[in-house]
Amino acid sequence: MHANGAYHVANSGPRRAEVLAALSLAVDLGLGQPMEHMLRSSLIATRLAERVGVPEADRAAVYYGTLVGWIGCHADSHELAGLVGDDIAFRADTYGIEMVGWPMLRLILRHAGEDQGTFRRGLNAVTVGWTARSRVTALISSHCTSARVLAARAGLGDSVVDALAYAFERWDGRGLPAGASGEAIPMASRVVAVADVAEVHLRTAGLARAVEVVAERSGRQFCPQVVDAFVADADAITDGLLECDVWSEAVDRAPDRDRRLTPDELDTLLAAMGEFVDFKCPHLLGHSRAVAELSRAAGRCRGMSEADQRLLFRAGLVHGLGRMGVSNRIWDKTGPLTAAEWERVRLYPYLTGRILSRVTGLEDVVAVASAHRERLDGSGFPRGTTAADLGVAARILGAADACRRRLEPRPARPAMSQDEAAESLRREARSGRLDPESVDAVLAAAGVRPTRRTPWPAGLTDREVQVLRMVAQGSANRDIAAELFISEKTVRNHVERVYGKLGVRNRIQASLAAIDHGLTGHPAGIGR
Template structure:
């Protein structure tokens, strides 16, 4: 991993907070605001500085695992983004398919992935533990007993209560929010905690409009792989697994062939790893529609780079690369989005990033089409360059890099057998056991046996969690 492929812990947490918010259909600063409320509540309840800091981190990463459950909620609700927004704001009308039995496994998966993210970021154990308990446990049938189990950290209750206040107040007003919160007192959070919050609710909500202090806790500036952010984003759509990594790797090789200096190459690689931020704001049903997208679908898709650019505005540390990433769908002839930039408005970085992403996408399978071979993808890219959509020099650099010698594979992690790795590659792309079995010419029972072994070795309880850990270890 090169130094330009890292990000500080605090900045990674901020990006993942926004990713979680967008995935849930919430305002992009919801988790930031919730974190300030939760930390204030912890302080009011007598917790020390370290506990308040941990509570803040839990609130920021509360929805970080939501990309992992997008497919499940899309199946239950039709629209995973609007549907979950309605669930959180309590505006969802009666939905027969939504039951404790089918929601709790998704909640547990979300907790598992959020906890694993905390581990990957090297956060304190109390943050990880709180994230793993945010939504209770499916091992207990009585919801109230689950929520008040002795091992539930206090930070969980602070974050639940602060999150409800922040999200309900805009929809129902402060008094209405407190009334709805009161209905959950003694069930979702302790009644005594609600009583402690109520006199301060209005003032604390007003405090959120004031600038916040920069985070300053031990390890906040430690650097971690930027690929963690890309991997979490792509859990939303399993067929995207590893896509941003491949774009970044090809962009790096293409940049040198295009004559770019190292100072130009670094932002390009970082932009490639961040460009998917806005994708989480679009429902899975749009991404996986088999036919042509309608006008409403395109309205949502065109906002993808807008949300990526917005991330740079909200998180100054990534502003330059997020802005660059937001040009990834622009085209020389002005036919791209969201700015419809054309010609000289696009520098060589923007041109090369767009060409790289398009080529890697063509070479990757999608729900509506199989992957193109490199020769066919090269022909299509060359034709698009001749038509004026892509820069000819950028396309030539990308194709030359793709034809070049393969990168030396990293040292193999021997945790999994060759057969288990093959199974993992299939299931990480969203294939069912039956589909993986057909592709591998083995029985579905054999696939399930290998999946059980993979889960045991990776200490994972779900496919998204196993995928995230496998990517971090370089297994896939």
């Protein structure tokens, strides 16, 4: 971290395989699986591909087709949640059945309306039962289309993009969306299908159960040739997978494991990851890029270096990755959230950090992105970090995200006008939650003209009110200096002017004056 509290960007770009591995962790969350499910599946798939004779040239399609094969799963989350309620819980349960015919309908009916009363649940089940097939077909078509688009934007190549079109097809032709069967399904897709299911049952019930499930589905969901290869050598194919450092093992098996991203390539890939998240909720479309652009422009307004502006841009692109771990039943809710639902929401910035934390070269991006919902007074989340530990970049990103959320509609409220959003942000700054200088920079970058407001009492300035609040809270001059990134001498000058304007001589008197004038600040509501 720089002395002024800003961060720096690593000189060498991260490995492409590591960034895509991080993306797979976000995919895992959307599937209701623990992180590293797809990483472990990719190892099963590559070992299995060797045994069924997949040519070396096609191994990349197997590896990345497994790693991000479900990249499109989130794009239909809004519609899926409308059908089954908790989209993440539903996807987790699909691994226990073959998603075809009566087993699929029964699972849909079991989830449909599960959070509603008996009568409404029964009515919803009847409606869903009549329309399930057509709605599932539409959802899977959307999934496959968006998966291919996002994979292309992530630079995964034609072989991977083509393989993703067959993610829901079955050997027996009863799959979706095209009903492709047998040899018409690429071998890479056939291998990926077995590896994905085998990993879940290996991890949750052991090798014997994984072999049993795969064998049971031979000739129906799975290609018999791939099943025979898995069953014949299951011990070797799964050897050590539950004990090894699966991140390192999987990244080392990447076809392009030594390829490092140029700065522009990294920006492109992170932008694709941001789009991946935004597709989860219709009201989020364009949010990540808008936050990234606004953050970079605000950094420019504050005179930050080009490197730190780029850091802000990158952190803005991926700040919401952890949203994948929260059901659309929560994100799309039109009424107040329960305490339990708020706890899930409060967790998502932490998940963002977890997803990106093992990518070498993105450490600064992680630090900023995972702190975008923290607030100076400690009322933010996920850690309740206070001003002393929030650098300039994190403060700017927090203000930019808060600004964009206000300007965008949400299921529980309409979008604010630019003036309403600006006044809301200024209130947050006056209350001590957002950094006033960062708010000013964000609003300037957003093209909001400074407005005349009711002046502070006793002729106090914004900075003097900040200092007064901290003095009232018992902060020493050196602590105030550290939090505000100014010198102790400057703090002393501010304190002297505050005392003079208020006509007080010590902290206790200043604290009482702050209370009398309503300057103590208080936490404001936090929006989704």
